Amino acid sequence: MEHQFGGGLLVLVEGDITLIAADAIGNAANAALAGGGGVDGAIHRVGGPAIMAELRARHPYGTPAGTAVETGAGQLPARWVIHAVGPVWQGGDHGESVQLAGAYLSVLSIAAELGARTLTLPAISAGAYGYPLDDAARIAVGTVAESLRAGAPLERVTFVLYSPRTLAVFERALS
Numbered sequence: 001m002e003h004q005f006g007g008g009l010l011v012l013v014e015g016d017i018t019l020i021a022a023d024a025i026g027n028a029a030n031a032a033l034a035g036g037g038g039v040d041g042a043i044h045r046v047g048g049p050a051i052m053a054e055l056r057a058r059h060p061y062g063t064p065a066g067t068a069v070e071t072g073a074g075q076l077p078a079r080w081v082i083h084a085v086g087p088v089w090q091g092g093d094h095g096e097s098v099q100l101a102g103a104y105l106s107v108l109s110i111a112a113e114l115g116a117r118t119l120t121l122p123a124i125s126a127g128a129y130g131y132p133l134d135d136a137a138r139i140a141v142g143t144v145a146e147s148l149r150a151g152a153p154l155e156r157v158t159f160v161l162y163s164p165r166t167l168a169v170f171e172r173a174l175s
């Protein structure tokens with residue numbers, strides 16, 4: 001499923017984000033930028049050790065929830081990885097929605113600064129961090145759609161969703 005917002009196309013696909021070529025790949029990292037499981041584990045595994053080496057050298061203290069930092073992409077089919085930190089779900093009264101939108105906005109703004117034209121994104125916080133999927137999808141799709149409509153200079157932003165269920169929930173949010 002896809003929809004044009006302003007000058008940018010928002011696309012939803014099912015798949016493994018490490019296999020899809022883009023100028024920049026979004027990651028769902030932790031605040032320590034220490035690596036982990038899920039999509040973060042896959043990105044470091046496929047990208048190789050250069051990504052962690054760059055994170056340790058440039059961001060030894062990590063980056064807080066709601067922000068993002070970029071590195072090279074190692075062996076991944078991209079130029080950059082943009083490591084975003086989503087919130088851990090704590091019931092919804094701890095600023096989670098603002099932090100989740102902030103994580104996506106940080107990725108979009110860094111992608112624009114870098115001059116990326118195409119960007120892939122995972123469903124940040126919707127795995128180990130436990131964000132309810134319906135809400136996570138609504139915030140993800142809404143934040144990207146609004147940014148594209150407001151003129152974010154990206155040609156295509158693709159959410160790469162790891163399961164049929166996640167894709168279906170994102171499709172509902174987009175429609």
Ligand code: APR
Pocket residue numbers: 015016017018028029030034035036037038039040041042086122123124125126127128129130131160161162163166
């Ligand atoms: N491609 C695309 N999506 C993936 C992939 C992949 N290869 N692997 C997992 N996912 C999906 C998950 O199914 C989920 O929908 O990414 C979404 C986000 O889940 P997590 O990776 O668990 O990310 P998050 O919920 O933000 O938790 C972040 O998990 O691994 C750690 O280091 C990471 O501590 C951080 C935490």
